[in-house]
Amino acid sequence: MGTHLKKILLIGACIIGCISILFMLVCRLLQDNIPNVLPIKDREFTFDYVIVGAGTAGSTLASLLVKHTNGSVLLIEAGGSFGYLSRIPILTTFQQKGINDWSFLSMPQKHSSRGLIERRQCLPRGKGLGGSANLNYMLHFDGHGPDFDSWRDMHNLSDWSWKYMRPFMMAAKSKATELFEIPRSYSALSQALNEAESQFANKPWKFRRSVYNIKNGLRHSVLKKFLLPVLRSVNLRLLPQALVKRIQLAAKPTLGASSILVGVKNEDNKELELNIKVRRELLLCAGAYQTPQLLLASGIGERTELAKLQLPLQHHLPLVGHGLHDHFNLPLFVSIGIVGPTLNQQTFLSPLNLFNYLSSGTGAFGNFGVVGHVSGHENPLPFGITFFGAGAIDESALMSISNFKREAFRALFPRYHNASQEGFVVISSCLQPKSRGTVSLLHKNMRRNPQIDPNYLSDQQDVACTMAAIRNAVKLVTSASFAKLQPRIHWPKLQECANFGPFERDFVQNQPSDLYLECLMRHVGLGSHHPGGSCALGSVVDSQLRLYGVPNVRIVDASVLPRPISGNPNTAIAAIAMRAASWILKDELRDFS
Numbered sequence: 001m002g003t004h005l006k007k008i009l010l011i012g013a014c015i016i017g018c019i020s021i022l023f024m025l026v027c028r029l030l031q032d033n034i035p036n037v038l039p040i041k042d043r044e045f046t047f048d049y050v051i052v053g054a055g056t057a058g059s060t061l062a063s064l065l066v067k068h069t070n071g072s073v074l075l076i077e078a079g080g081s082f083g084y085l086s087r088i089p090i091l092t093t094f095q096q097k098g099i100n101d102w103s104f105l106s107m108p109q110k111h112s113s114r115g116l117i118e119r120r121q122c123l124p125r126g127k128g129l130g131g132s133a134n135l136n137y138m139l140h141f142d143g144h145g146p147d148f149d150s151w152r153d154m155h156n157l158s159d160w161s162w163k164y165m166r167p168f169m170m171a172a173k174s175k176a177t178e179l180f181e182i183p184r185s186y187s188a189l190s191q192a193l194n195e196a197e198s199q200f201a202n203k204p205w206k207f208r209r210s211v212y213n214i215k216n217g218l219r220h221s222v223l224k225k226f227l228l229p230v231l232r233s234v235n236l237r238l239l240p241q242a243l244v245k246r247i248q249l250a251a252k253p254t255l256g257a258s259s260i261l262v263g264v265k266n267e268d269n270k271e272l273e274l275n276i277k278v279r280r281e282l283l284l285c286a287g288a289y290q291t292p293q294l295l296l297a298s299g300i301g302e303r304t305e306l307a308k309l310q311l312p313l314q315h316h317l318p319l320v321g322h323g324l325h326d327h328f329n330l331p332l333f334v335s336i337g338i339v340g341p342t343l344n345q346q347t348f349l350s351p352l353n354l355f356n357y358l359s360s361g362t363g364a365f366g367n368f369g370v371v372g373h374v375s376g377h378e379n380p381l382p383f384g385i386t387f388f389g390a391g392a393i394d395e396s397a398l399m400s401i402s403n404f405k406r407e408a409f410r411a412l413f414p415r416y417h418n419a420s421q422e423g424f425v426v427i428s429s430c431l432q433p434k435s436r437g438t439v440s441l442l443h444k445n446m447r448r449n450p451q452i453d454p455n456y457l458s459d460q461q462d463v464a465c466t467m468a469a470i471r472n473a474v475k476l477v478t479s480a481s482f483a484k485l486q487p488r489i490h491w492p493k494l495q496e497c498a499n500f501g502p503f504e505r506d507f508v509q510n511q512p513s514d515l516y517l518e519c520l521m522r523h524v525g526l527g528s529h530h531p532g533g534s535c536a537l538g539s540v541v542d543s544q545l546r547l548y549g550v551p552n553v554r555i556v557d558a559s560v561l562p563r564p565i566s567g568n569p570n571t572a573i574a575a576i577a578m579r580a581a582s583w584i585l586k587d588e589l590r591d592f593s
């Protein structure tokens with residue numbers, strides 16, 4: 001063999017070797033190993049506690065049960081693991097539409113979403129250990145007492161006031177070292193928010209710089225905080241990549257869950273069905289869309305709706321899947337005349353940003369870009385205003401995760417093509433929307449998506465409330481505190497709204513008509529990914545989260561929220577899971593003493 005050929009072969013082998021190492025490294029980064037997986041040599045198993053879904057609530061609940069019970073716990077999750085890349089804050093949105101996202105689409109919306117393809121909203125949901133807590137934007141919210149007091153007053157739920165919830169909220173909240181607060185000096189935008197604090201001191205507004213569940217520059221979700229530390233416990237088994245398909249109720253001696261049917265794939269990708277018996281409690285933590293889906297697919301729901309799908313009735317519970325709520329946002333792009341610095345395509349390519357992140361976990365890569373928001377002091381405001389420090393939004397990335405039609409996207413973000421554009425997006429929303437939607441079934445097969453209709457803006461009060469948010473957002477952005485930024489609000493020019501604005505004067509006075517603002521909301525408003533209420537407290541579950549009429553099934557996830565949380569809901573959902581654990585353990589103590 002000639003030396004020339006040898007050299008070529010050597011170089012070829014080196015390149016292949018490097019590619020293989022890189023490939024293995026990426027695979028390793030994308031997937032961590034899950035210990036304590038239930039071996040599926042048999043088809044029948046029995047556990048004291050069976051938890052369906054390892055998301056925010058399921059991970060929190062599992063960790064407390066495993067620590068404090070002598071019983072056996074099985075945690076079943078439809079997805080696998082998220083891998084290390086999910087922990088890098090700036091990569092958060094890149095997870096959407098990937099293997100760790102259920103990627104649901106809403107039903108075509110009657111009252112909103114006219115600028116979205118088929119009038120459907122993207123409804124991302126986490127799939128894998130950590131659930132939506134590992135896909136979310138990591139924003140922490142302490143909670144407002146009056147939210148929970150209103151559950152007591154309006155829904156007659158005497159156990160659910162702030163007095164009872166506060167200790168659990170404190171326990172669910174990460175320690176100060178596990179939270180990252182945007183510093184005052186972070187950017188020109190955070191400084192403007194600080195100045196606004198004194199300028200608007202007469203308003204009942206609190207200007208909060210964002211607090212993230214981020215530790216040392218990495219996502220610090222319930223998975224990291226609660227579940228990972230107990231993953232190797234002897235009384236815990238995990239069943240990842242397993243879909244719970246049906247709950248079987250036993251009629252005697254009292255109505256209760258006796259077993260569940262779980263679909264898993266074997267090595268040949270063939271579906272196997274496991275039968276898992278429940279000795280003490282079945283705990284449904286599959287989230288606001290899939291908990292009602294599972295109940296309905298099991299014949300637990302409204303009799304006539306089930307009959308239409310020829311699903312045999314197991315238990316008549318009329319309100320399963322009703323009462324779905326979510327926050328709804330109107331984003332408005334504001335360009336600024338100075339160097340922000342804000343998030344744009346250039347930020348992603350900046351070696352300095354990369355260096356800052358790798359050396360200290362800080363800078364643009366170390367958070368999601370939401371700089372701060374306006375909320376109430378002690379009492380929640382009816383509306384929220386959030387500041388997302390992004391100057392140039394990548395067209396294909398945002399269109400894929402928002403479902404915007406191209407013309408709607410370009411009307412909203414007219415400077416999208418300028419990679420170094422500086423600016424921010426001001427997001428106006430209604431914190432206690434009145435619109436209610438549904439989760440129902442099109443198919444009885446759990447492998448098919450549920451039919452989700454958030455029914456955004458079906459209640460006119462939500463339009464008025466969002467309008468108030470926008471008008472106040474404009475006041476802020478055009479105030480003296482923001483003047484240094486030289487802001488310019490880009491009122492979207494949509495053909496469908498052209499009769500109402502924006503007119504030339506709107507760009508000068510920033511006071512477009514109510515009709516124009518309503519038209520905007522109904523075209524380019526987006527859901528917040530905070531669904532709840534589809535199996536609400538007092539409607540589907542009792543005050544200790546037990547399914548009405550079926551005492552050994554509890555629902556422990558966002559479905560039980562009777563009203564929206566006036567802010568980001570993740571910590572409240574973890575707190576609810578902690579309360580559920582305390583009741584479950586008390587019941588266990590009572591039965592064994």
Ligand SMILES: Cc1cc2nc3c(=O)[nH]c(=O)nc-3n(C[C@H](O)[C@H](O)[C@H](O)COP(=O)(O)OP(=O)(O)OC[C@H]3O[C@@H](n4cnc5c(N)ncnc54)[C@H](O)[C@@H]3O)c2cc1C
Nearest residue numbers: 053055056057078131132136137138139244287558568570
């Ligand atoms: C993109 C996005 C951004 C968000 N940003 C924030 C934020 O910044 N701050 C905040 O507070 N909140 C945020 N949220 C909301 C918050 O993350 C959710 O409200 C919360 O995680 C819901 O918790 P959960 O336990 O009810 O459901 P999830 O965490 O969604 O958990 C449900 C789990 O059940 C599994 N599952 C479902 N069906 C089955 C089945 N049949 N069998 C087995 N397993 C099943 C799922 O795979 C999932 O892991 C965001 C949400 C999203 C999607």
